[in-house]
Amino acid sequence: MSDWGMGLLDETALWLLGGVVVILVIASTTAWLLGRKLGVTSTITNLKQRINAWWLMVALIGAVLAAGETVTVLLFLVLSLLALREFITISPTGRGDHKVLVWLVFIIPAVHYWFLWEHWYGMFSVFIPVYAFLFLPARNALAGQTKGFLQRSATIQWALMVCVYAISHAPALLQLPVAMELGREAAEGSSPGSGGATGAHLLLFLLIVVQGSDVLQYIWGKTLGKHPIAPSVSPNKTWEGFIGGVLSATALGAALWWLTPFSPLVAAAFALVSCVMGFAGGLVMSAIKRDRGIKDFGSTIPGHGGIMDRLDSLCFAAPVFFHLVRFFYT
Structure with a gap:
């Protein structure tokens, strides 16, 4: 049950990455x-850091x-x-x-991703929101520290749901072509790698649309932005940035319909939902x-902040996109 050496990039994906x-x-x-x-200004330095980081991130996703x-x-x-x-x-x-x-960091994420790797959708979908959800506060109660118990338990649950469960729906897209x-x-229990290049297309579609929306919202906001959505939050x-960025990224999603099993209209609709969810993720993390x-959550990625600063939109968009595709196309 191994796919070592079985690449997921076909000619279509390579052309797409070439365009990026x-x-x-x-x-x-x-x-x-x-x-x-x-000259050398803080704005120019930050811009170069962001672009250099994007080079590394694109190279990394292409390599894996x-x-x-x-x-x-x-x-x-x-x-x-890391998140x-x-x-x-x-x-x-x-x-x-x-x-x-210890359970939160060293055990539960590894078990959850093992279910994902095994294509065991039933356990992948319920292990964290049911079993881990019930186990973690019970284990924490055994420690006997009751001060701030609800807040601490809720924080641990939220961290697990967002950083592990939500983000894991992005690589789960690799499996959907089997179900299609x-x-x-x-598809339940199919071999790792059986989704093939079509699964990689779905993942690339989501990444390009959601991350593209972030960049486009930033550009539109810097050029035309005047009316803050939630000034006390972000x-x-x-x-202006939200509407311009989301509409532009929706058009981008429609233009990439050929990468997916969707029609141009459905690709636009899925892109629109993903961009709105991505914006919600960024707002919540802010x-x-x-x-x-x-x-920032950290300084792992120069110019961007931490891992969660770059994945905040994806952690909201990935689960919704995954289940939309699974519901309508499998």
Whole structure:
């Protein structure tokens, strides 16, 4: 049951990634020209850091998809663990939570991703929201620390749901083509890698649309933004940026319909829902950072912040996109 060496990139995906590389070349050239014209400023430095980080992220996702589903699942497991670490670091946990945190970090995510790798959809879908949800507070209660128990337990549950369960729906897209072709029952327990390049297309579609929406909202907001949506939460998120970015990314999704089993209209609809959910994820994470008095979740990605600062939109969009595709196309 291994797919080591079975790449998920076909000619279509390679052409798509080539197009992304062309965009990055244009962005890098533009940043270099602006640096020559305006000199070394904090804005130019941040812009170059962001673009360089995108180079690394695109190279990474291309490499893991070329390596196969197993490596892709392992990448998202590592991302979930890094995001979980960032979330727990800023959360109000105490000494009495240490034993339950061992389960939270070292055991439950690995078991959950193993269910995902095994294509065991039944356990993948219920293990965290049912079994882990009930187990973690019970284990925490055994520690005997009752002060702030509800807040601490809720924080642990939220961290697990967002950083592990929600994010894991992105690599789960690799499995959906099996269900599309053979039916849901046949997909349960199918071999890792059996989704093939079609699964990679779905994942790339989601990543490009959601991350593209983030970038486009930033551009529209910087150029035309005047009316903040929630100024006390994130003053840089404006209605102009939101509407312009979401509509632009929706058009991008419609233009990428050929990458998916969707018609152009359905691709646009799925892209629209994903972009709105991505915006909601970013807004929620901004509220959490405001509550904790921090600017970023971390500094892992230069110019972007921490892992959760880059995945905040994906963790809201991925589960919804996954279940929309599964409901309507399997």
